[in-house]
Amino acid sequence: MVRCVIVKDSEVIAEGYHMKYGSNHAEINALEDLNKNNNISEAEFRQLTLYCTLEPCCHHGKTGPCTDAIIKSGIKKVVIGIKDPNPKVSGSGIKQLEDNGIEVLFGFFEEELIELNKHFFFKNTYNRPYIAVKIASSADGMSHRKDNTFTWITSEQSRDNVQIVRAGFDAILTGGNTLRNDNPRMNARVDFEVNQPQKILLTSQEINKESNFFKSGDVIINRSSDLNKVITELSNTEINSILVEAGPNLVNAFLDNDLVDEIIIYKSNITLGDEGVSWFENKTIESLGFDLKSSFKINDDSKETYLKTP
Numbered sequence: 014m015v016r017c018v019i020v021k022d023s024e025v026i027a028e029g030y031h032m033k034y035g036s037n038h039a040e041i042n043a044l045e046d047l048n049k050n051n052n053i054s055e056a057e058f059r060q061l062t063l064y065c066t067l068e069p070c071c072h073h074g075k076t077g078p079c080t081d082a083i084i085k086s087g088i089k090k091v092v093i094g095i096k097d098p099n100p101k102v103s104g105s106g107i108k109q110l111e112d113n114g115i116e117v118l119f120g121f122f123e124e125e126l127i128e129l130n131k132h133f134f135f136k137n138t139y140n141r142p143y144i145a146v147k148i149a150s151s152a153d154g155m156s157h158r159k160d161n162t163f164t165w166i167t168s169e170q171s172r173d174n175v176q177i178v179r180a181g182f183d184a185i186l187t188g189g190n191t192l193r194n195d196n197p198r199m200n201a202r203v204d205f206e207v208n209q210p211q212k213i214l215l216t217s218q219e220i221n222k223e224s225n226f227f228k229s230g231d232v233i234i235n236r237s238s239d240l241n242k243v244i245t246e247l248s249n250t251e252i253n254s255i256l257v258e259a260g261p262n263l264v265n266a267f268l269d270n271d272l273v274d275e276i277i278i279y280k281s282n283i284t285l286g287d288e289g290v291s292w293f294e295n296k297t298i299e300s301l302g303f304d305l306k307s308s309f310k311i312n313d314d315s316k317e318t319y320l321k322t323p
């Protein structure tokens with residue numbers, strides 16, 4: 014999430030943001046907005062200041078380098094929130110601007126900007142995607158019924174909220190058992206434009222490709238049960254974040270491998286008692302090494318988000 018504004022005499026005269034992966038970067042959109050809406054002479058360009066939240070790129074990715082476009086525009090001052098952690102850029106964008114006679118200031122609101130693009134900064138810092146686990150739980154900590162008869166645990170409103178959470182992740186990962194028992198779709202059913210998350214299935218078995226999971230989007234199938242190996246392979250893709258939506262076996266395997274950064278729990282007020290399969294047996298989320306970050310009500314359910322204790 015990157016935004017750019019162009020300022021003349023303390024007034025914003027053009028702006029742009031990065032609308033979606035693979036499309037124009039914020040700086041390009043702001044420069045296009047500037048050319049569309051203003052009659053600015055070449056001399057006036059020198060008096061403009063371009064502000065952008067992230068260091069402009071200087072490499073050829075899905076789009077051309079933003080530094081080239083800024084240099085070409087004639088703008089002589091650039092203010093940058095934070096350096097791009099991507100090793101292909103990290104400081105080189107700033108250097109390229111400076112080498113072309115542009116005054117560059119950087120390092121503003123860095124904490125807020127890291128939070129804004131948490132998954133992107135995480136991947137570039139730790140060389141693996143950010144991994145969140147989303148679970149629905151009964152009031153007594155159960156995941157599903159022992160006999161696998163399927164009923165929703167949480168309310169429709171909670172499930173609508175899950176759709177928005179999904180839209181914020183690059184990928185959704187599940188296991189073969191969940192696919193066989195629940196036949197889920199696991200896409201982001203939201204009423205705004207979204208890059209649908211990449212679906213990832215971990216299974217050692219032959220899978221029915223007619224199931225709902227395969228009805229939209231590509232599916233990456235990984236046959237390995239070595240989760241570190243799976244995540245290392247996924248780290249070499251453009252996936253910055255993964256939402257694990259699986260049952261207790263796979264979720265606990267992720268936890269045992271220390272591969273979980275966030276746990277999101279939708280908890281209902283129903284109990285399953287002896288009929289249920291427990292999420293974490295006698296353990297609490299806190300004892301697993303997570304701290305409560307936020308909690309709120311969704312009708313009779315609650316949504317709690319826990320982050321790994323630093």
Ligand SMILES: NC(=O)c1ccc[n+]([C@@H]2O[C@H](COP(=O)([O-])OP(=O)(O)OC[C@H]3O[C@@H](n4cnc5c(N)ncnc54)[C@H](OP(=O)(O)O)[C@@H]3O)[C@@H](O)[C@H]2O)c1
Pocket residue numbers: 147148149150155156157161166187188189190191192194195215216217218237238239240258259260261262263264266
């Ligand atoms: N309440 C909730 O939020 C929620 C969410 C999802 C699912 N569920 C419930 O959970 C039940 C299934 O739970 P589950 O955990 O057994 O199924 P799962 O989510 O499918 O995960 C286990 C499966 O993942 C695959 N797998 C690959 N590597 C693994 C590893 N290292 N460790 C463990 N599994 C690995 C295996 O698939 P193969 O057997 O195909 O090789 C394994 O059977 C379902 O009945 C479903 O209703 C509840």
